[in-house]
Amino acid sequence: MHHPARTLVNVTARPIPEASVARLPVYLRALVDMAERGSEMVSSEALATAAGVNPPKVRKDLSYLGSYGVRGVGYDVQYLIHQISRELGLTQDWATCIVGIGNLGQALANYGGFAERGFRIAALLDSDDAKVGQVIAGIEIAAFDDVERIVKEHEISIAVLAVPAAVAQDVTDRLVAAGITSVLNFAPAVLSVPDGVSLRKVDLSIELQILSFYEQRKVAEESVRRGTARRRLESVDPTR
Amino acid sequence: MHHPARTLVNVTARPIPEASVARLPVYLRALVDMAERGSEMVSSEALATAAGVNPPKVRKDLSYLGSYGVRGVGYDVQYLIHQISRELGLTQDWATCIVGIGNLGQALANYGGFAERGFRIAALLDSDDAKVGQVIAGIEIAAFDDVERIVKEHEISIAVLAVPAAVAQDVTDRLVAAGITSVLNFAPAVLSVPDGVSLRKVDLSIELQILSFYEQRKVAEESVRRGTARRRLESVDPTR
DNA sequence: CCCTGTGAAGAAATTCACAGCT
DNA sequence: AGCTGTGAATTTCTTCACAGGG
CATH class of the missing domain: 3.40.50.720 (NAD(P)-binding Rossmann-like Domain)
Structure with a gap:
């Protein structure tokens, strides 16, 4: 595993999308948990599950930091923790x-x-x-x-x-x-x-109001389902 | 000003984008403030300023709820409060x-x-x-x-x-x-x-880490500007 | 054969620009 | 003349699908 030498912070490089930056702390927390449980390597799939996202997103997000994984194997947990911490500026206090x-x-x-x-x-x-x-x-x-x-x-x-x-x-x-x-x-x-x-x-209070919006939709859909409107064919999801 | 009769909640209609839903509470708060200060009408520009977004976004977001504005004039503050509250499900507790x-x-x-x-x-x-x-x-x-x-x-x-x-x-x-x-x-x-x-x-802690990311960028950019950057090729140590 | 890394495709969100109504 | 409402253009984000290296 050899990685290109990089400067302290890649200010000049292509910027990391905001949406990705916002997920890095989530990955970091999941990785720290895994490290504590003794994991040494992790796949994008496992990390995705732990972070509540899907595998391609994990890979894309991590690819903005560099090529820190090993094809066919996965990511080194400690090493990823280090890289994400550094990128987030958490190596200083x-x-x-x-x-x-x-x-x-x-x-x-x-x-x-x-x-x-x-x-x-x-x-x-x-x-x-x-x-x-x-x-x-x-x-x-x-x-x-x-x-x-x-x-x-x-x-x-x-x-x-x-x-x-x-x-x-x-x-x-x-x-x-x-x-x-x-x-x-x-x-x-x-x-x-x-x-x-x-x-x-x-x-x-904004968060509660957003929940209220979707909560209300559920109630409304419920009453639709109970008769006001035509039947809705719900496809069965085998994973549930 | 006459508005089309609508059902209680438009479950069946084109759904409101998530990003728009998340801004409705912000608009609502701004509108309530305005109402308390005695405003009766508001333009998309004024509401945008109060909500920290830009006018087209306000108009687009509000257009998902219906055509509640008056061309050449603006939006009735009380009426908008009522419509947004209803859409967010805040008329019930x-x-x-x-x-x-x-x-x-x-x-x-x-x-x-x-x-x-x-x-x-x-x-x-x-x-x-x-x-x-x-x-x-x-x-x-x-x-x-x-x-x-x-x-x-x-x-x-x-x-x-x-x-x-x-x-x-x-x-x-x-x-x-x-x-x-x-x-x-x-x-x-x-x-x-x-x-x-x-x-x-x-x-x-996620929010703090996101701030840390951008904070670090500022420091790095600062040092680039001062000519002190581009030093320190970090030798990468996978085990930290 | 496995899992990463990434261009390309697709979807979502934002912004533009102007038609349309008052 | 002024401000909304909205298709179209643009940008951003996500997902796909497969090439590429272990």
């Missing part, structure tokens, strides 16, 4: 801060998911004086007013936003001004950030 | 349960986002006897073992999963067996559900 230490902010601070892969919570920020000084998950809450100093001091690049929707944009503007370049937004608000700043959102 | 009342489960229970649009928390479930009986957000935690009875009694169709990854699949299987038809998964695990059951996931 990232300093993050959580902004807004209410219910959700506290739950996030206590959540183990951060440390899991090199995301260090360097600061908790809140603008409520009553909260400043309290210690959550071993970290003292700092005043949001000190954001510029704190971001610089800890070289924080990623902020997790758990503030009320009404102030989310203002807080974001201030974070960006302080040097934050990635924002993960939990507030139910549409944010705008300048070019060069990454933004992703997690929105409980 | 949905009974939900939260499963796993740890840090995150508690935060979700206390979060206002549920009631916001007709998602009633009908039950909190946990398998830890020490938690059963405790009251969170005015709701008594019930034993997960009673899930079948509780789901039936409250006609719960949507479950929010906040259990440890290790048990997520087993818990899901049991929920589905109890009659749950939609699952919103917060556990960092790939779940599989039978056809006819909807599944969406919210995964903090």
Whole structure:
């Protein structure tokens, strides 16, 4: 197995499609599980099953990273873990801060998911004086007013936003001004950030509403099936 | 303004693309904000700005629901709110349960986002006897073992999963067996559900890893710009 | 013979550009 | 004149199918 020498990060190469990037963490988690269970090699089929996708998609996605598999054999689990981690930038650790230490902010601070892969919570920020000084998950809450100093001091690049929707944009503007370049937004608000700043959102109520849409369809289809409309010939799926 | 009479839900009509469905809640939130501020009409451009997308996308998405706008004028805010709500199934209320009342489960229970649009928390479930009986957000935690009875009694169709990854699949299987038809998964695990059951996931650590990917690209591009890049040919070590 | 890697085909989503109605 | 609604063009994503190397 010999692989071409590659630079640290292939910035110049053909970019990895966004949809593929979003699946890499899923593969990574599956691979880590497999490694823990002692697997040394894995096929695209096995990885696909573990990741909830289909084999061609796994192969295509992995092919964007390079030719890391062995034809006729599969992928080396450890080696793939290493390559995906590197591509995702997980070989370094990232300093993050959580902004807004209410219910959700506290739950996030206590959540183990951060440390899991090199995301260090360097600061908790809140603008409520009553909260400043309290210690959550071993970290003292700092005043949001000190954001510029704190971001610089800890070289924080990623902020997790758990503030009320009404102030989310203002807080974001201030974070960006302080040097934050990635924002993960939990507030139910549409944010705008300048070019060069990454933004992703997690929105409980949107997810519920999407589920509601399909839930309603099921109910409607059910009543159709029960008589209002013509019969629908359902082909039997032998795999179920 | 007259609109064609339509059936309750257009199950038979051309289906709305998934990507469009996922944006409807965003439009809805923006429209509700506008209504609160007293707007009566809105153009696709204004709605696009508020929703963080572009005008043609708004028009295309809304066109799947019907011809609810007025050429040369725009869309009636209240009327659009009504139509989108109906299409999303938000005119009825949905009974939900939260499963796993740890840090995150508690935060979700206390979060206002549920009631916001007709998602009633009908039950909190946990398998830890020490938690059963405790009251969170005015709701008594019930034993997960009673899930079948509780789901039936409250006609719960949507479950929010906040259990440890290790048990997520087993818990899901049991929920589905109890009659749950939609699952919103917060556990960092790939779940599989039978056809006819909807599944969406919210995964903090995946989102952070995606941000990390783009963050790393920025750093790399920065160093390319400064001329420091293209060094370090990594000798590849399969065993790390 | 097995499983990866990948061009090519196909499907889905987005954007364009303009006809059509008010 | 202004803004929607939508076919057509374009881009992005997925799947296919098979060549290619172990």
